Amino acid sequence: MNRLCDSMEPKVMDDDMLKLAVGEQGPQEEAGQLAKQEGILFKDVLSLQLDFRNILRIDNLWQFENLRKLQLDNNIIEKIEGLENLTHLVWLDLSFNNIETIEGLDTLVNLEDLSLFNNRISKIDSLDALIKLQVLSLGNNQIDNMMNIVYLRRFKCLRTLSLSGNPISEAEDYKMFICAYLPDLVYLDFRRIDDHTKELAEAKHQYSIDELKHRENLMQVRLQDERARQEELEKHKTAFVEHLNGSFLFDSMYAEDSEGNKLSYLPGVSELLEAYKDKFVIICVNIFEYGLKQQEKRKIELDTFSECVHEAIQENQEQGKCKIAQFEEKHLSSLSAIQEESELPNIEKMILECSADVSELFNELMMLEMQLVEQLEETINMFERNIVDMVGLFIENVQSLMAQCRDLENHHHEKLLEISISTLEKIVKGDLDEDLPDDLRAVPMCLACPCHSDFSLTISSWERPFFISFLENHCLWITRPIYQLFVDKDTIVNAVGASHDIHLLKIDNREDELVTRINSWCTRLVDKIHKDEIMRNRKRVKEINQYIDHMQSELDNLEYSDILD
């Protein structure tokens, strides 16, 4: 440390210090007297100056919630910390300290002006959260890598930058490089960048910048695509029919179904599967489209409802405002009449009249409110009935479509079973050779065992069990599963049945998910509407009461003052 305060003890940022600073920097003169009288709350302070105080550690600032401007320059701070709560901060000065890394600024999203002049920073980073940054001062630091500049490209509002006194500013290309990479910059090292320099810089670094831009654009496009896809999915989710506009459900049915996959190698099954898939997907798409349509309908219904409710409330408010305006006019004139009146009995009489007016206003306002509550209740109930009906209808239709899916599955199951059994019979009979699909038959041929080339051709039917056991021993990893299935009828039936069960389960799960989700949505919606209405009602009643109380107390005050007079 090469400063005057070097010899002094580091100070702690304690309550006394802060209070003193606040008091000194607060309002002056008359206002200052008032402030002293009342005391200033830390959270009302908007700007705070704590320079030349030999502070080592930032602390105790969490109370200054609304602070806009904080000056901590010329201290011996080594680490940026304790600023997490100051989210409204716009202006932060940490110059002339001993900071080594930029950190602890992630919550200061409103920061526009950051000064870290004369510190020991060697790398620009951890500033990602500062999207509004306009002025950045990093002079007299130890930044030595030009690539730090590229990091600053993400700050779209950055207009002023100072980097002089860093190792990089010695580089001959320093100015050009910055001008080229930060084209929106207006001031560099406290000087305005003229257009000529900008052009030159652009020309000089054009290729690298273009490349950079291209990369950035690609990234942007990818992000946008991702976002669009996400939005689309979100939309489908609100319609409760996500992933139904394709073969997703079908694929998921077969994803965990090993038997089914195996069985699909049987002769004729692949065609069957293809047809089955097509039909299934068509139904799924039907459900999907129906869901979207219903969602649109529900949305329109909800919109109409909220619009109507809004209109009703607005109208009611207008009436209320009108009533209050009338009352205030009358009230004002009667108040001035009271003030001009000199005889006490008359005054009392008039005050009584006034308070009668007030209570009448109260009655009127409350009547309006009660009327609105009744009307709204009726409407809300109607809406609830309609939306529940709508949801019920939707569920019913989806269920019937799902049932079609199940029928398809059953049908497919039967067919598959048939094929499987016939295949088994064939195997048992021994005329597998002709019927086995090519890929199955080809298996032994393509085996790596040189001793078994042309083996399958020589196997006769009586050798089958032996062959199988041979295969089990030698070529386990390919042929075993399918042949395992065709051991006897029970196995094959079980396998097909298991596959069928899995499929049905998947379909059921999807259906259940849809139904529960839409039901819960519906109940939540209705609950919210009811709750909102109740809240609104309470708020209005509170408001009316408050107003009436105020009016009444004003009258009472008048009474007292008159009596005192």
Place this chain on the structure above:
Amino acid sequence: MEVLREKVEEEEEAEREEAAERAEWARTEKMMRPVEVRKEETTLTQEMLRDLEKKLSEIQIPISAELPAFTKDTIDISKLPVSYKTNTPKEEHLLQVADNFSRQYSHLCPDRVPLFLHPLNECEVPKFVSTTLRPTLMPYPELYNWDSCAQFVSDFLTMVPLPDPLKPPSHLYSSTTVLNYQKGNCFDFSTLLCSMLIGSGYDAYCVNGYGSLDLCHMDLTREVCPLTVKPKETVQKEEKVLPKKYTIRPPRDLCSRFEQEQEVKKQQEIRAQEKKQLREEEERLMEAEKAKPDALHGLRVHSWVLVLSGKREVPENFFIDAFTGHSYSTQDERFLGIESLWNHKNYWINMQDCWNCCKDLIFDLGDPVRWEYMLLGTDKSQLSLTEEDDSGINDEDDVENLGKEDEDKSFDMPHSWVEQIEISPEAFETRCPNGKKVIQYKRAKLEKWAPYLNSNGLVSRLTTYEDLECTNILEIKEWYQNREDMLELKHINKTTDLKTDYFKPGHPQALRVHSYKSMQPEMDRVIEFYEMARVDGLIKREETARTMTEYYQGRPDFLSYRHANFRPRVKKLALSSAESNPRPIVKITEQFFRNPAKPAEEDVAERVFLLAEERIQLRYHCRDDHITASKREFLRRTEVDSKGNKIIMTPDMCISFEVEPMEHTKKLLYQYEAMMHLKREEKLSRHQVWESELEVLEILKLREEEEAAHALTISIYDTKRNEKSKEYREAMERVMHEEHLRQVETQLDYLAPFLAQLPPGEKLTRWQAVRLKDECLSDFKQRLINKANLIQARFEKETQELQKKQQWYQENQVTLTPEDEDLYLSYCSQAMFRIRILEQRLNRHKELAPLKYLALEEKLYKDPRLGELQKIFA
């Protein structure tokens, strides 16, 4: 179909009978009629005219008496083109056809008046009416639409009544002549208008028919002035919004329906009575206004223009009266009948009965039963499809009856004999004859002037009267044009004495409307502004003796309204009267629009500075979901506490009601700061009010000056009036002229004197050319040398003289008087100057002479007359 057929047959029968009757009639008159017709054609001479004149003098027409007669004596026919004075063979043929047509017509319909087919033109040549129409599209975009066109015709021409109100005129002049003299009868009017309308694409026809007295005499005194008629406010039908699905039900109505009904009934009765009274009143008025019955009703010949629907997006047929330029529906009761109509292609006779004015007429010119056409085969609208059968049958009948098919079929209308209609820009601008026109309407008088005719820019004035006799002025409206102060309309209401000036955008003070009773300040007045042109966004400032109200819009501080109340001025000593003595302000009320950037409970909606009571009241905006708004009231009386210290702020100095109480607003510090802020604002507002007062004074002063000066602006494109541009243009022309002269000079022909020696018109031989060149060059060289010698000689002479003088001076130096010495010195300096100049000239000549010589050589080399030289060199 059967019914139709029957009907047709019936009609046919009737027609046949009619035809028979006509034949009978014709037979009896056959001998006389043609002769008569011929007579009419040929002997429309002085005798007839004298007759007419006599008749005319007998008939008392108030207006015509004043108007100068428009006779052909005043027309100079010598300059008219040939087509005016003679007929082409085709036209002759057409006339024959027309005669034939007319004969047949009078033969068939002897009870109808003879047709108006070929009146004489200004050169006493019979011309067919259709050829008198000269369709012309005017070069002025203002004349593209029928309404402006008709207005122009009615403004441009002065109306002359028909010589005989019961007959069509014997002469029909060409539109060019009519335009020249700016006078004409109804036929001239409608011919001109029809030509212009057809030219701009309308399906327009000239109509020869019968009109009411008012119509024929262009008497508008029974008509309401169109300018006084207020545009009917189109009552926008409130669209019955279908109640939405979830619209809340209205609260139950607990009023007695019976009582309501009774009430409604009672009110209806009252209203009915009122209505009845009103109607009676109206009837009485109508009675009073009604014209005296006209003895010649239905017989007065008039001509107007018919525009048929179809072209130029005209939705339905209508009439235009060319005198007034107004349009009328074809049902109008002022049009009493139609004899015939024509356009530039054909001529139709109305065969329909006009007992019910023109109300029952059907303008389907393709229907030969209703409209008898003269020429066949013009591309006129065919009969509508539904009646096709009908027409076919009738067509045959007519053809048989008239027997004209054979000769007319291939004949079409010859081209118009009239020259192209031209209106000079000056005449177009001046519009009315002599630039002035007065029209008397019912309870109103409209005066029109040409722009720049009046020095104050007045172009029209409408005076509205209370009574029919036009004695009590109700209000005056004056329209101005080209005023430098952008004054557009001045409206004076005589009953309330309220004057209102309307301005176009561009006044230096951005005035829009200024209504006032007197130009004295601090009186009732309303000034409206073009708020976009003002920095402070002021829209309107209203003043009364004690208040001033300002309305604003679009300000960054969202101020919308400021109202100041004044107390009467305190009478001060005469000392202070010289300075401004503003009235003391009692109260300033300011209102603000909602500032969306601030939360509602911090956004002030209204603040009232009660200056007299030292109080400030604030009212805040109401939040969207609330019905009450926060309020705050500051007492800014400075008080002193018991110890003599100034009390800065106490809780009772600020009374506030908050909808949603907040912590920080309860603090005294906050309140103190708010109050300080308000104090500053109060000062500013007071200053603003004071400035507004000053501004009003300034505006009034400016207005007075403008009224006194009433300068007119002249467009820079107006080459005639704009003096500046005229001067500039003239200067430019002068410069151009001089430039031209100089150029001519520089192009002096060096060869001319040498060429003159040679025989003219012969081509030069090479030898000649070379000699010519050499001569020219040597001559030039000689001249250069001469010039050099001349300068040299002068130079020497001057030096010699100077030397002599110097010698003389040195000899007589001793005896010289100071005056002589001075003389000598001045001579010396002058001589030195001359010598120096001569020296310079000589030097320059020496420098330039070779160059000049070379330039001439070059020029001669390039001279086309010495082309021989070039050839050789090339």
